Amino acid sequence: MARSDTxxxxxxxxxxxxxxTLTPGADLPAExxxxxxxGVSRTVVRRCLARAGGAGGDRxxxxxxxxAAHAGPGRPDRRDPRR
Numbered sequence: 001m002a003r004s005d006t007x008x009x010x011x012x013x014x015x016x017x018x019x020x021t022l023t024p025g026a027d028l029p030a031e032x033x034x035x036x037x038x039g040v041s042r043t044v045v046r047r048c049l050a051r052a053g054g055a056g057g058d059r060x061x062x063x064x065x066x067x068a069a070h071a072g073p074g075r076p077d078r079r080d081p082r083r
Contacts, residue, residue: 007040007044008040008044008047008048010038011038011039011040011044011045011048012048012051012052014037014038014039015034015037015038015045015048015049015052016052018034018037018038019052028049031045031046034049
């Protein structure tokens with residue numbers, strides 16, 4: 001496995017572990033803070049968030065009002081367009 005792929009996977013797992021500590025509905029930290037937590041650039045953080053948002057549905061997080069990312073399930077009145 002290439003070094004960059006290994007670092008990406010490690011960062012992804014660190015971010016998932018951090019998100020697991022957040023209460024459902026809580027705002028995610030800014031990209032800069034997440035990049036410090038994961039020890040990678042903001043570009044890698046964006047890639048991880050895109051993967052988590054696309055792969056995990058409600059469990060990985062959702063985009064909320066004004067583009068803010070939130071932990072846990074989305075608002076109950078919103079329907080998942082993938083269903």
